[in-house]
Amino acid sequence: MALWLYVARRLAVLVPTLFFVSVLIFALQQLLPGDAAVALAGEENDPEAVAAIRARYHLDRPIPVQYGIWLGRVLVGDFGESLRSRIPVRELLVSKLPVTVELALCSMLIALCIGIPAGILSATRKGTAVDVVANFFALSGLSVPHFWLGIMLILLFAVRLGWLPASGYVPPWEDLRRNLTTILLPSVVLGTGVAGVIMRHTRSAMLQTLGADYVRTARAKSVPERLVILKHALRNALIPVITLGAIEFGRLLSGAVLTEQVFAIPGFGKLLVDGVFNRDYAVVQAVVLVSATLYVLLNLGADVLYFLANPRLRGST
Amino acid sequence: MSATPVVLAGAAAAATPRRRYKAARQLARRPAAVAALVMVLAFIVAAVAAPRLAPYDPSAIDYRALRKAPSAAHWLGTDEVGRDVLSRVLWGARASLLAGVIPVSIAVALSVPLGLFSGVVGGWTDGLIMRINDAMLSIPFLIVAIALAAFLGPGLGNAMIAIGIAALPTFVRLVRGTVLAIRTEEFVEAAQALGCSRPRVAVRHILPNTLPPLFVQASITVAAAIIAEASLSFLGLGQQPPAPSWGSMLNAAQRYLSQAPWMALYPGLMIFGIVMALNVLGDGLRDVLDPRHQ
Numbered sequence: 001m002a003l004w005l006y007v008a009r010r011l012a013v014l015v016p017t018l019f020f021v022s023v024l025i026f027a028l029q030q031l032l033p034g035d036a037a038v039a040l041a042g043e044e045n046d047p048e049a050v051a052a053i054r055a056r057y058h059l060d061r062p063i064p065v066q067y068g069i070w071l072g073r074v075l076v077g078d079f080g081e082s083l084r085s086r087i088p089v090r091e092l093l094v095s096k097l098p099v100t101v102e103l104a105l106c107s108m109l110i111a112l113c114i115g116i117p118a119g120i121l122s123a124t125r126k127g128t129a130v131d132v133v134a135n136f137f138a139l140s141g142l143s144v145p146h147f148w149l150g151i152m153l154i155l156l157f158a159v160r161l162g163w164l165p166a167s168g169y170v171p172p173w174e175d176l177r178r179n180l181t182t183i184l185l186p187s188v189v190l191g192t193g194v195a196g197v198i199m200r201h202t203r204s205a206m207l208q209t210l211g212a213d214y215v216r217t218a219r220a221k222s223v224p225e226r227l228v229i230l231k232h233a234l235r236n237a238l239i240p241v242i243t244l245g246a247i248e249f250g251r252l253l254s255g256a257v258l259t260e261q262v263f264a265i266p267g268f269g270k271l272l273v274d275g276v277f278n279r280d281y282a283v284v285q286a287v288v289l290v291s292a293t294l295y296v297l298l299n300l301g302a303d304v305l306y307f308l309a310n311p312r313l314r315g316s317t
Numbered sequence: 318m319s320a321t322p323v324v325l326a327g328a329a330a331a332a333t334p335r336r337r338y339k340a341a342r343q344l345a346r347r348p349a350a351v352a353a354l355v356m357v358l359a360f361i362v363a364a365v366a367a368p369r370l371a372p373y374d375p376s377a378i379d380y381r382a383l384r385k386a387p388s389a390a391h392w393l394g395t396d397e398v399g400r401d402v403l404s405r406v407l408w409g410a411r412a413s414l415l416a417g418v419i420p421v422s423i424a425v426a427l428s429v430p431l432g433l434f435s436g437v438v439g440g441w442t443d444g445l446i447m448r449i450n451d452a453m454l455s456i457p458f459l460i461v462a463i464a465l466a467a468f469l470g471p472g473l474g475n476a477m478i479a480i481g482i483a484a485l486p487t488f489v490r491l492v493r494g495t496v497l498a499i500r501t502e503e504f505v506e507a508a509q510a511l512g513c514s515r516p517r518v519a520v521r522h523i524l525p526n527t528l529p530p531l532f533v534q535a536s537i538t539v540a541a542a543i544i545a546e547a548s549l550s551f552l553g554l555g556q557q558p559p560a561p562s563w564g565s566m567l568n569a570a571q572r573y574l575s576q577a578p579w580m581a582l583y584p585g586l587m588i589f590g591i592v593m594a595l596n597v598l599g600d601g602l603r604d605v606l607d608p609r610h611q
Contacts, residue, residue, distance in 0.1 A: 024449075029468070031469055139593060142596060143596050145589065147548065148588060149585075152582075257459060257548075273463070273552060276467040276554070284467055288461075291460055292455045295456070
């Protein structure tokens with residue numbers, strides 16, 4: 001199958017999915033208890049203000065019409081404006097997204113550096129103490145509440161030892177060194193969870209490839225064990241891990257909500273939480289919609305990577 | 318949230334009592350799974366018996382004992398208004414137990430009929446249900462829970478509804494996938510050939526076989542739901558003060574990290590311990606119930 005045909009097929013499924021995502025996110029507004037205009041007006045109980053909000057957001061129109069107007073604006077990148085700061089939501093999204101992308105990239109780097117070697121070690125030493133310890137740490141990474149781990153790391157490295165700042169963020173173009181020191185602890189927090197997932201998948205994929213005929217053949221030909229592991233087994237085991245990495249990156253982009261809150265990092269997650277507390281529903285809807293779209297697109301990217309890396313899929317019709 | 322679907326090779330026999338007994342015996346041979354089961358049972362006992370086990374009233378303020386370090390009087394110390402941390406941790410287990418069980422029950426109760434209906438009926442109805450389900454799956458679990466809790470309003474009840482709805486699509490996909498796999502089994506075709514109606518085939522023959530993977534997924538989702546409740550309470554969207562919850566205790570502890578680190582340590586360790594135990598138990602259950610993992 002040609003790549004373009006594969007992508008076209010996946011896009012054909014993606015469009016209705018995103019349509020339903022938009023419907024669900026729009027429907028969130030209908031969950032607001034009582035009159036949405038009153039809720040959007042917040043503490044202002046002035047009937048004129050409520051009437052102005054009703055007219056401005058077309059809340060006096062039928063719900064399908066309201067959805068149509070909302071979707072039409074969203075499709076051209078108009079998410080409305082923040083009820084609190086009066087800044088267009090699009091500007092907020094554009095300013096916060098790079099922070100979260102940097103955090104996700106650093107977390108992914110840490111996860112790959114820990115997860116893949118640990119997975120290889122665990123698979124090649126199956127049943128030994130190394131395997132048990134690696135599995136324990138992987139499961140710990142999956143089980144630990146990230147926000148608590150963040151608090152504990154702040155306690156150790158910022159409060160007790162004073163080595164790293166407890167919170168805050170400095171953009172890399174202002175001061176790269178301070179940027180790296182502020183991003184290190186949150187990246188470790190998020191990276192350990194993903195490292196656990198990557199380690200478990202690397203181990204499982206390596207165990208499969210280590211038992212494959214071509215690995216046995218390589219060993220029969222007296223290929224050094226290091227080469228057997230790294231060249232023959234790992235190269236094939238990494239195919240599913242690469243696609244998993246793309247999916248996990250999507251999760252990281254949207255899953256950093258509490259970590260950003262704990263470390264006061266002004267990214268996407270903090271924007272969502274601040275939006276929730278300020279009852280800034282346009283911001284909440286926009287963050288959820290953009291997060292879901294990014295997640296869906298990264299899943300598509302993962303599928304395309306898998307398609308490219310797997311010759312059997314390319315050969316199928 | 319872990320969304321690993323457990324597909325059933327040979328699931329047809331999975332629901333028989335003999336098979337269940339065999340699975341229980343296999344589970345009992347795994348020390349890690351047994352230890353995890355003991356931890357989960359201890360957690361349930363602590364939550365249920367919190368009024369008897371807690372040495373103090375969890376809401377009793379004592380201004381003479383503000384932020385006291387762990388001692389014989391207060392084994393886990395006291396918080397910023399002198400409340401006993403151990404008592405609050407024990408009572409907090411109740412909120413976590415409720416938040417683990419109720420959202421999963423909501424998700425199972427809604428997903429079983431929905432997934433069964435979707436898988437059995439097929440056609441455009443199945444397509445529509447699955448597209449909506451895919452849309453829900455594409456929004457990350459915690460974001461759905463936070464957004465729903467934000468729109469529904471803060472409180473433990475709304476948080477549990479939000480977590481249950483957020484967990485729903487994983488279960489719908491699992492049940493529907495299992496139904497599709499079982500629908501073509503010979504015993505289902507035999508039942509149809511004997512004249513059983515479609516609802517009867519669905520409920521009597523297909524439904525029991527969807528239960529083992531559902532059980533495994535439920536054990537993993539309870540862990541995710543406990544973390545989600547703690548996360549929502551940490552943000553102030555779950556259990557409201559002064560009622561104790563591990564998440565809200567951590568929220569308060571953040572402000573006193575240098576003066577009273579024990580306030581943050583113990584509630585977090587409790588979440589970590591119970592979630593770890595549930596994950597180990599989930600792994601063990603998957604190993605014994607899914608032949609492909611043995």
